Amino acid sequence: MEPGRVTSLLSKLRGAALEEMFGTPMHAAFIGGPTPDKLAFYARDPLSGDSARGEALLDGNWRFGPERLDLSSPRANDPWTVSAPSRRFARALHGFSWLRDLSAVGAPGAAASRRLVDSWIESYGRYNQFAWRVPVLAERLLSWARRGQPVFEDEDANWRSRALESFVKQFRHLALAAPGIAEPGNRLRAAAALVVGAAVIYEERRRIDAAMDLLERSVETQILPDGGHISRRPDAIAEALSDLISVEDALIKIGATSPPWLRSGMDRLGQMLRFFTLGDDHLATFHGGGRTEPVALQGILA
Numbered sequence: 001m002e003p004g005r006v007t008s009l010l011s012k013l014r015g016a017a018l019e020e021m022f023g024t025p026m027h028a029a030f031i032g033g034p035t036p037d038k039l040a041f042y043a044r045d046p047l048s049g050d051s052a053r054g055e056a057l058l059d060g061n062w063r064f065g066p067e068r069l070d071l072s073s074p075r076a077n078d079p080w081t082v083s084a085p086s087r088r089f090a091r092a093l094h095g096f097s098w099l100r101d102l103s104a105v106g107a108p109g110a111a112a113s114r115r116l117v118d119s120w121i122e123s124y125g126r127y128n129q130f131a132w133r134v135p136v137l138a139e140r141l142l143s144w145a146r147r148g149q150p151v152f153e154d155e156d157a158n159w160r161s162r163a164l165e166s167f168v169k170q171f172r173h174l175a176l177a178a179p180g181i182a183e184p185g186n187r188l189r190a191a192a193a194l195v196v197g198a199a200v201i202y203e204e205r206r207r208i209d210a211a212m213d214l215l216e217r218s219v220e221t222q223i224l225p226d227g228g229h230i231s232r233r234p235d236a237i238a239e240a241l242s243d244l245i246s247v248e249d250a251l252i253k254i255g256a257t258s259p260p261w262l263r264s265g266m267d268r269l270g271q272m273l274r275f276f277t278l279g280d281d282h283l284a285t286f287h288g289g290g291r292t293e294p295v296a297l298q299g300i301l302a
Helices: 003-021 025-031 051-058 087-095 099-124 134-147 157-180 184-201 205-222 234-253 260-275 294-301
Strands: 061-064 067-070
Touching (some): 003 157, 051 061, 061 087, 087 134, 099 134, 099 157, 134 157, 134 234, 184 234, 205 260
Antiparallel strands (some): 061 067
């Protein structure tokens, strides 16, 4: 059997064995432990929030792509207690990238961010097979590390501690699960989340260096020499570059130097992203890729 196939098979077996342990008392012990009083800093989010989408969320109108969830009724519950229209919608919901939109509407958005994170912890703070899947978890950790200031700097010390404890437990779970990811397309974001998470929680070089090793392998296997992504989806190029921008920002904030392979990967991705940007400033969509708005591209390519 070819070495690559052996490695893939071993990763799958390791992942399957770990999944049997997730949610058990042993798993709780692995992800438990000391929690910092605060995060060291917040990572740069290259994407700007959309105030119109933020206002819609405040009104209870949740929309991802063509799908919509209406929670505008006075008796409506938080989105965690109702059925999502689809798994794709649920993934976007649990990924929390919409925190950037709430951040664009000031104090009401900050209050909503705190409330929604708190209710998520109440419903999903313990291991859940869907909400804690690596792709969803990695996106959520990056979102909280980028846009979590209203959450992690709340005046209520007990509530703040609860939010920080959840963030750290999720980070430790990702550190357990990420090396066994069988799907190559999910590795880069998971590795980026580990680097950013280690930096904002610990500022400890040993943990950061270990995460950077995983990220370097992910960049080597997922970013092609021409700057394309292994999936061939243009929106995956934008996503990867966005995550690497946050990684580079985290390294700068801890006083570390970006390695040449990181800057090379970012430069190649940026060139290819410009190539796929159409005349109307939207990103080309093919190979199953989603739509990327001009404002998002401007932030990533700035």
